[in-house]
Amino acid sequence: MKSEKHYDLVVVGAGVIGLATAYAARQRGLSVAVLERNAQCVGASVRNFGFVTVTGQRRGEHWRRAMRTRDIWQQVAPQAGIDVVHQGLYLLAQRPEALDLLEAFMQTEMGQGCRLLSRSEAAHELPQLQDGVGVLHSPHERRVESRDAIPLLSRWLQQSLGVDFYWNTPVQQIELPRIHTSQGLFHAEHCVVCPGHDLNTLYPELIAQAGITLCTLQMMRVRPAQPLQLPGSVMSDLSLVRYEGYADLPEAAPLRARLQAEQAEHLKWGIHLIAVQSADGSLVVGDSHVYGQAEAPFARDDIDALIQDELQRVLKLPGASVEQRWTGTYASASDVVYKAQPAPGVAVGIVTGGTGASTSFAFAEELVALALGD
Numbered sequence: 597m598k599s600e601k602h603y604d605l606v607v608v609g610a611g612v613i614g615l616a617t618a619y620a621a622r623q624r625g626l627s628v629a630v631l632e633r634n635a636q637c638v639g640a641s642v643r644n645f646g647f648v649t650v651t652g653q654r655r656g657e658h659w660r661r662a663m664r665t666r667d668i669w670q671q672v673a674p675q676a677g678i679d680v681v682h683q684g685l686y687l688l689a690q691r692p693e694a695l696d697l698l699e700a701f702m703q704t705e706m707g708q709g710c711r712l713l714s715r716s717e718a719a720h721e722l723p724q725l726q727d728g729v730g731v732l733h734s735p736h737e738r739r740v741e742s743r744d745a746i747p748l749l750s751r752w753l754q755q756s757l758g759v760d761f762y763w764n765t766p767v768q769q770i771e772l773p774r775i776h777t778s779q780g781l782f783h784a785e786h787c788v789v790c791p792g793h794d795l796n797t798l799y800p801e802l803i804a805q806a807g808i809t810l811c812t813l814q815m816m817r818v819r820p821a822q823p824l825q826l827p828g829s830v831m832s833d834l835s836l837v838r839y840e841g842y843a844d845l846p847e848a849a850p851l852r853a854r855l856q857a858e859q860a861e862h863l864k865w866g867i868h869l870i871a872v873q874s875a876d877g878s879l880v881v882g883d884s885h886v887y888g889q890a891e892a893p894f895a896r897d898d899i900d901a902l903i904q905d906e907l908q909r910v911l912k913l914p915g916a917s918v919e920q921r922w923t924g925t926y927a928s929a930s931d932v933v934y935k936a937q938p939a940p941g942v943a944v945g946i947v948t949g950g951t952g953a954s955t956s957f958a959f960a961e962e963l964v965a966l967a968l969g970d
């Protein structure tokens with residue numbers, strides 16, 4: 597037996613959803629262990645932008661998840677030694693159809709706290725923005741450097757909140773109170789499975805019913821030739837037809853038609869722009885979306901070129917160079933989250949909308965409640 601301890605709750609998976617679940621369970625006073633297959637977190641949670649996106653999330657419940665998650669990041673980050681690198685969002689509208697959509701968006705409940713900036717205001721706040729017809733500024737977003745933040749979060753959970761971590765410990769079967777792993781048996785009253793895009797190890801038949809596919813994204817780190825400071829994350833017209841909070845509005849149709857005529861290749865590869873900044877001044881830039889039953893293992897130069905093309909359309913970055921490229925994969929479905937209770941005391945949770953960094957802490961509270969039978 598690997599552990600003699602009997603835990604109130606065991607979490608499977610040390611990605612952002614698993615770590616947020618460990619946090620939510622400790623907030624309820626439960627004893628917690630996290631079992632992770634790998635020696636460290638290497639999945640989507642360290643490959644993403646670390647962009648805690650609120651504005652533009654699917655309206656209603658998911659938007660509220662993002663608001664709550666942002667608030668919890670804000671509390672947890674300083675305690676865990678995680679820097680919030682920047683705050684807020686600048687979305688550059690370059691077509692009248694995009695501005696019409698933003699004006700409609702401002703009338704929705706999600707427009708609260710947001711501003712539509714004039715050209716001169718936008719030029720003052722972010723001089724590197726290319727010309728456009730308007731800029732949406734949202735104050736709600738936060739950005740953390742995920743590759744540092746995730747290890748810091750696990751260390752803090754372990755050292756300050758008393759969560760036990762077992763790395764290199766694939767979980768093979770759950771029969772509460774027994775949890776079978778490659779390292780032996782663990783014992784727990786409850787278990788929350790947060791497998792990310794591993795849909796085949798635990799409860800594969802159940803998960804298969806949800807119609808989940810995989811989505812692979814291409815990402816890059818760009819070094820500006822001249823120093824610049826982004827006061828917030830940056831997005832573009834293409835983002836308005838991807839993020840459901842905008843794309844679900846009727847005013848999105850004319851913009852979609854125009855983008856189809858002008859940027860069909862970008863749309864074909866699911867490209868839109870997110871550019872965020874790191875503490876060393878470099879930018880994390882993406883992304884594209886390729887869907888299938890398996891990860892797309894090979895990054896394509898033509899997709900990278902299209903992402904860089906969109907970056908140059910939106911930000912003035914002469915002489916910028918790409919210094920790192922990577923891919924990442926997440927589970928994707930038409931609904932934005934997948935939750936199931938395969939057995940009493942067990943919950944399975946997957947964020948299927950590509951928004952796990954933005955909705956993790958609130959979703960984790962739901963998963964703990966489901967496992968506990970609240």
Ligand SMILES: Cc1cc2nc3c(=O)[nH]c(=O)nc-3n(C[C@H](O)[C@H](O)[C@H](O)COP(=O)(O)OP(=O)(O)OC[C@H]3O[C@@H](n4cnc5c(N)ncnc54)[C@H](O)[C@@H]3O)c2cc1C
Nearest residue numbers: 609611612613633639641644647767792924951952953954
């Ligand atoms: C390139 C990219 C960019 C993104 N950008 C953003 C963004 O900026 N903002 C945002 O909100 N979201 C973003 N997302 C989505 C977000 O990263 C994911 O929704 C989130 O990371 C999923 O977290 P997770 O914990 O479910 O999965 P993961 O990070 O994949 O973690 C799951 C963990 O479970 C472990 N595991 C699985 N099965 C077992 C088992 N049987 N036993 C033990 N361990 C197991 C795995 O080894 C893995 O470590 C992005 C995703 C990608 C790929």
